[in-house]
Amino acid sequence: xxxxxxxxxxxxxxxxxxxxxxxxxxxxxxxxxxxxxxxxxxxxxxxxxxxxxxxxxxxxxxxxxxxxxxxxxxxxxxxxxxxxxxxxxxxxxxxxxxxxxxxxxxxxxxxxxxxxxxxxxxxxxxxxxxxxxxxxxxxxxxxxxxxxxxxxxxxxxxxxxxxxxxxxxxxxxxxxxxxxxxxxxxxxxxxxxxxxxxxxxxxxxxxxxxxxxxxxxxxxxxxxxxxxxxxxxxxxxxxxxxxxxxxxxxxxxxxxxxxxxxxxxxxxxxxxxxxxxxxxxxxxxxxxxxxxxxxxxxxxxxxxxxxxxxxxxxxxxxxxxxxxxxxxxxxx
Amino acid sequence: xxxxxxxxxxxxxxxxxxxxxxxxxxxxxxxxxxxxxxxxxxxxxxxxxxxxxxxxxxxxxxxxxxxxxxxxxxxxxxxxxxxxxxxxxxxxxxxxxxxxxxxxxxxxxxxxxxxxxxxxxxxxxxxxxxxxxxxxxxxxxxxxxxxxxxxxxxxxxxxxxxxxxxxxxxxxxxxxxxxxxxxxxxxxxxxxxxxxxxxxxxxxxxxxxxxxxxxxxxxxxxxxxxxxxxxxxxxxxxxxxxxxxxxxxxxxxxxxxxxxxxxxxxxxxxxxxxxxxxxxxxxxxxxxxxxxxxxxxxxxxxxxxxxxxxxxxxxxxxxxxxxxxxxxxxxx
DNA sequence: CTGAAAGCGCTTACAG
DNA sequence: CTGAAAGCGCTTACAG
Numbered sequence: 001x002x003x004x005x006x007x008x009x010x011x012x013x014x015x016x017x018x019x020x021x022x023x024x025x026x027x028x029x030x031x032x033x034x035x036x037x038x039x040x041x042x043x044x045x046x047x048x049x050x051x052x053x054x055x056x057x058x059x060x061x062x063x064x065x066x067x068x069x070x071x072x073x074x075x076x077x078x079x080x081x082x083x084x085x086x087x088x089x090x091x092x093x094x095x096x097x098x099x100x101x102x103x104x105x106x107x108x109x110x111x112x113x114x115x116x117x118x119x120x121x122x123x124x125x126x127x128x129x130x131x132x133x134x135x136x137x138x139x140x141x142x143x144x145x146x147x148x149x150x151x152x153x154x155x156x157x158x159x160x161x162x163x164x165x166x167x168x169x170x171x172x173x174x175x176x177x178x179x180x181x182x183x184x185x186x187x188x189x190x191x192x193x194x195x196x197x198x199x200x201x202x203x204x205x206x207x208x209x210x211x212x213x214x215x216x217x218x219x220x221x222x223x224x225x226x227x228x229x230x231x232x233x234x235x236x237x238x239x240x241x242x243x244x245x246x247x248x249x250x251x252x253x254x255x256x257x258x259x260x261x262x263x264x265x266x267x268x269x270x271x272x273x274x275x276x277x278x279x280x281x282x283x284x285x286x287x288x289x290x291x292x293x294x295x296x297x298x299x300x301x302x303x304x305x306x307x308x309x310x311x312x313x314x315x316x317x318x319x320x321x322x323x324x325x326x327x328x329x330x331x332x
Numbered sequence: 333x334x335x336x337x338x339x340x341x342x343x344x345x346x347x348x349x350x351x352x353x354x355x356x357x358x359x360x361x362x363x364x365x366x367x368x369x370x371x372x373x374x375x376x377x378x379x380x381x382x383x384x385x386x387x388x389x390x391x392x393x394x395x396x397x398x399x400x401x402x403x404x405x406x407x408x409x410x411x412x413x414x415x416x417x418x419x420x421x422x423x424x425x426x427x428x429x430x431x432x433x434x435x436x437x438x439x440x441x442x443x444x445x446x447x448x449x450x451x452x453x454x455x456x457x458x459x460x461x462x463x464x465x466x467x468x469x470x471x472x473x474x475x476x477x478x479x480x481x482x483x484x485x486x487x488x489x490x491x492x493x494x495x496x497x498x499x500x501x502x503x504x505x506x507x508x509x510x511x512x513x514x515x516x517x518x519x520x521x522x523x524x525x526x527x528x529x530x531x532x533x534x535x536x537x538x539x540x541x542x543x544x545x546x547x548x549x550x551x552x553x554x555x556x557x558x559x560x561x562x563x564x565x566x567x568x569x570x571x572x573x574x575x576x577x578x579x580x581x582x583x584x585x586x587x588x589x590x591x592x593x594x595x596x597x598x599x600x601x602x603x604x605x606x607x608x609x610x611x612x613x614x615x616x617x618x619x620x621x622x623x624x625x626x627x628x629x630x631x632x633x634x635x636x637x638x639x640x641x642x643x644x645x646x647x648x649x650x651x652x653x654x655x656x657x658x659x660x661x662x663x664x
Numbered sequence: 665c666t667g668a669a670a671g672c673g674c675t676t677a678c679a680g
Numbered sequence: 681c682t683g684a685a686a687g688c689g690c691t692t693a694c695a696g
Binding site for chain 3: 007008009019020023024027051052054055056057058059060
Binding site for chain 2: 284
């Protein structure tokens with residue numbers, strides 16, 4: 001028996017009762033007598049009646065759906081943040097639609113346009129790289145003018161007046177650098193594959209501040225993910241290095257590899273601090289000291305913020321900072 | 333100016349033209365004169381009119397949305413499969429809703445019930461661990477009876493008559509094992525953290541077949557993700573091992589680590605073959621020989637299958653097998 | 665060429 | 681206690 005789910009109308013014609021009565025009975029309205037209520041509920045159960053969510057959405061103007069617009073999911077930070085978002089949302093009566101922008105501005109704009117009218121009540125977004133460099137934020141303000149809630153996390157645009165969940169990248173890097181300095185590391189290199197992103201810039205600034213404060217000259221190696229290992233290896237051949245801070249997972253693995261190839265010992269000759277998930281850090285050799293961004297917590301906070309914003313319809317925009325912490329393991 | 337997007341009704345009252353005319357004009361119907369068409373299109377553009385997707389969905393009975401129900405996204409296989417799904421879907425006029433079951437049967441059932449009535453046209457699912465062990469598949473058959481399309485990938489239930497995209501796990505493992513045997517490895521250990529899953533069982537069978545065929549006695553170490561390293565280390569202390577096959581990312585990293593701790597050389601003393609993403613394999617030391625599942629291709633195929641199934645309303649269920657291939661690198 | 669009407673599946677104020 | 685009616689925003693067969 002293919003075909004759609006049973007509707008109120010069909011139930012009504014089976015029982016010879018009006019649609020309104022059926023609807024009320026199924027909502028356990030006090031207007032309806034227990035006798036008819038029972039008949040209706042029983043039949044509904046028998047046919048496994050489920051209200052059509054689309055119709056309810058049209059009627060109520062609420063969709064109970066939230067869009068999560070992120071660049072990628074093949075990156076442990078976003079994957080785990082998504083997990084944090086999903087965990088909170090699944091405890092509510094909301095659903096999430098996930099859209100991957102692949103760092104494309106056009107895709108991001110299209111996603112916002114596609115979903116803004118009737119499909120979702122709000123957006124959780126980590127702004128893509130291209131949007132950050134083009135500085136074109138109309139798609140965000142447009143949906144907000146149409147009454148949708150927007151919460152940005154991690155990749156945030158200061159000038160857009162929406163909810164924001166960020167991490168203290170600047171401070172985290174500055175502290176990690178200081179920690180290396182205080183354990184007598186002098187030639188500390190920063191290896192970055194995310195220099196185009198605001199988060200990358202923040203982290204770099206934190207590193208620079210600490211290096212300058214300590215009176216050491218900074219070295220910043222920038223590269224794409226694929227070349228990071230080669231770039232690091234090359235540099236190690238010609239320069240003294242006693243510590244590396246790597247700004248994401250790719251850079252972290254590349255740094256470990258480059259040091260091993262160079263024949264130097266970690267952490268004796270070269271200390272390494274990186275950004276990888278806790279589980280992976282634990283499974284690397286040596287176990288990697290990491291800056292832990294608490295991605296789950298960030299996702300959770302963003303989800304909580306948007307649900308609250310949709311429910312209260314409040315215009316007040318919150319800003320939450322989830323502090324990164326240093327998890328010291330064997331590599332430093 | 334907060335508030336919702338403009339509607340046909342509002343446009344109609346501004347222009348003094350009927351709603352039907354507006355609707356037709358915006359669909360460029362030949363019924364409408366160019367003059368009125370122009371007026372209407374212009375005003376619509378001015379107000380940035382977007383048809384309400386929910387209303388269109390109610391009217392048409394189609395939602396153009398597909399649910400992707402997977403256990404997790406913090407696993408490079410699912411993350412990349414999702415990427416493959418999203419890539420194909422984003423070229424169509426469909427959207428995807430992503431739901432993470434976290435291996436919970438209850439969550440999976442709830443998701444199917446929640447979304448089956450009006451929210452989505454079909455489901456792409458990788459069946460969760462608990463559902464596999466409980467063998468309760470009613471939620472799948474229920475939605476299919478209600479006319480929804482279902483495609484399973486990777487984690488598949490043979491007895492459910494839906495579309496399926498799988499990989500040849502049995503053969504892949506058997507070939508990888510044979511390859512090790514033919515390069516004179518004799519004490520080949522299988523390290524698994526996924527023995528509860530059908531895919532894990534398939535892989536184990538492939539390994540067993542090759543070991544038995546070669547006349548070697550198999551060793552299967554099963555453990556959870558966190559203990560895998562310790563279990564492997566322990567085994568290495570007391571037994572001769574010259575090769576390890578690890579069945580997922582956690583097991584692969586754990587195997588590399590355990591061998592390094594034991595002081596043995598990879599691949600000279602111990603060869604290692606694992607399951608990790610191509611990018612990660614490249615960044616490990618030594619670069620890891622992997623069984624590549626082509627997760628992107630699998631996701632892509634599943635997405636193509638469901639779109640076709642929804643569009644053609646065909647009852648014929650396809651079964652696609654995407655072959656895994658061995659990517660030989662430095663660890664074997 | 666334009667518009668009134670019915671309907672998708674629901675909810676709810678209103679009447680009886 | 682029950683039901684007819686209006687309406688959410690759209691589409692489309694039908695009438696004019």
